[in-house]
Amino acid sequence: MPVTVVVGTQWGDEGKAKIIDLLSRDHSYVARYQGGHNAGHTVVVGEEKYALQLIPSGVLYNHVTPVIGNGVVVDMPTLFSEIDKLESRGISCSRLKVSSQAHLIFPWHQLHDALAEGKRGDDKIGTTLKGIGPAYADKARRVGIRAGAVLDPASFTAQVRERAIDESAILVALGGQGVDVDAVVAQFATLGARLAPYICDTVNELHEALDAQQQLLLEGAQATFLDIDHGTYPFVTSSNPIASGACAGTGIGPRDISRVVGIAKAYTTRVGSGPFPTELADASGAPDELGQALITIGHEFGTVTGRQRRTGWLDLVMLRHAVRLNSLTEIALTKLDILDTFDEVKVCVSYTLNGETLRGYPDRAEVLAQVVPVYETIPGWKTSLRECKTYDSLHANARALVELVEKIVGVPVTMVGTGPERDDCVVRS
Numbered sequence: 001m002p003v004t005v006v007v008g009t010q011w012g013d014e015g016k017a018k019i020i021d022l023l024s025r026d027h028s029y030v031a032r033y034q035g036g037h038n039a040g041h042t043v044v045v046g047e048e049k050y051a052l053q054l055i056p057s058g059v060l061y062n063h064v065t066p067v068i069g070n071g072v073v074v075d076m077p078t079l080f081s082e083i084d085k086l087e088s089r090g091i092s093c094s095r096l097k098v099s100s101q102a103h104l105i106f107p108w109h110q111l112h113d114a115l116a117e118g119k120r121g122d123d124k125i126g127t128t129l130k131g132i133g134p135a136y137a138d139k140a141r142r143v144g145i146r147a148g149a150v151l152d153p154a155s156f157t158a159q160v161r162e163r164a165i166d167e168s169a170i171l172v173a174l175g176g177q178g179v180d181v182d183a184v185v186a187q188f189a190t191l192g193a194r195l196a197p198y199i200c201d202t203v204n205e206l207h208e209a210l211d212a213q214q215q216l217l218l219e220g221a222q223a224t225f226l227d228i229d230h231g232t233y234p235f236v237t238s239s240n241p242i243a244s245g246a247c248a249g250t251g252i253g254p255r256d257i258s259r260v261v262g263i264a265k266a267y268t269t270r271v272g273s274g275p276f277p278t279e280l281a282d283a284s285g286a287p288d289e290l291g292q293a294l295i296t297i298g299h300e301f302g303t304v305t306g307r308q309r310r311t312g313w314l315d316l317v318m319l320r321h322a323v324r325l326n327s328l329t330e331i332a333l334t335k336l337d338i339l340d341t342f343d344e345v346k347v348c349v350s351y352t353l354n355g356e357t358l359r360g361y362p363d364r365a366e367v368l369a370q371v372v373p374v375y376e377t378i379p380g381w382k383t384s385l386r387e388c389k390t391y392d393s394l395h396a397n398a399r400a401l402v403e404l405v406e407k408i409v410g411v412p413v414t415m416v417g418t419g420p421e422r423d424d425c426v427v428r429s
Helices: 016-024 076-088 107-119 132-141 147-151 153-173 181-198 202-211 245-250 289-298 316-326 396-409
Strands: 003-008 029-032 041-045 048-052 065-068 097-099 216-219 257-265 267-270 310-315 330-334 344-353 372-379 413-417 425-427
Touching (some): 003 316, 016 041, 147 153, 202 216, 202 245, 216 245, 257 316, 316 396
Parallel strands (some): 003 216, 029 216
């Protein structure tokens, strides 16, 4: 299998980094294909915890070449902060390659993000205010600056100055704060010089690796239902996290992809606004007792923002739709151990709307907000799964949940997360 894609199947935070870290052992390249520093991946190795935002999780292995693909938007201050932190802990980033075609994020993008979100009032999307959306907007408007521009310092500085002047004027006209043009130009001239050694024609690099029979792993940030086309619009990200986005975001063609692993938590979470059929919340929107238990036991707070996540039961209607959208070959079910102490576990197997069972996942967010979930209940296993190393060693009730997932969504569950550390995982052949 030359190319494997790993994609989140819910609203993000499914524990992708753990599975990517597990799979990276057998791959030579790990490439990030979309998103920016608005996504956080956490890997636990023994007593060490690594929180990554831009650099692919494979950086933790000496044999892996980590790649930031052309579909990513890169915030250089965050990138170098991350590099410095990793290298201070003995993790070399010398193998990192950044696509010359990736677009860069600048301070005006973050100012535009904050200004737009502030004007939404009660209709806030819940953006992380990292400038991701405005950077992708500039890419679409064909006024963005690509990472490869740093290889010509004089031209890069001139482009930054021109864009800073234009965007500062626009921000002020919109009632916002302008930028200090000279300060931004000086800062990014220095950052650009530091970025230059990492710049690479990653499309040809990845294809040459394929020609040499290397194994490639393509990782997405965010998840299926935050996809700008197929997510719960407008409460979505600004790129395509679904598996097909891996092709556009790396330059790898679809016929080279032979394995697509969907990551799903054994329950569901989301950050920010938007419909959430299985949410465990009271009438005010605050988490109820079970929802709070999931937050507490699962440490459900954003890696990047620290925001508390909304929690709910596993939703197999959306997971079945994720199988379709991503052509999933298999599912990795993470954080099953978080449910160890529950008396019973509910799983949503269908929706009704106005008393009628729906045939599929709704195509409009306003309809999704009105559906009623139909649950199957599984007795709790009331025992720790941390020591389980084989599928048969899992409690029968835990296996019942796994097998219900397979029955409803139609693809096998090949990995089951049983704890936070990299080896706390049951792998099924």
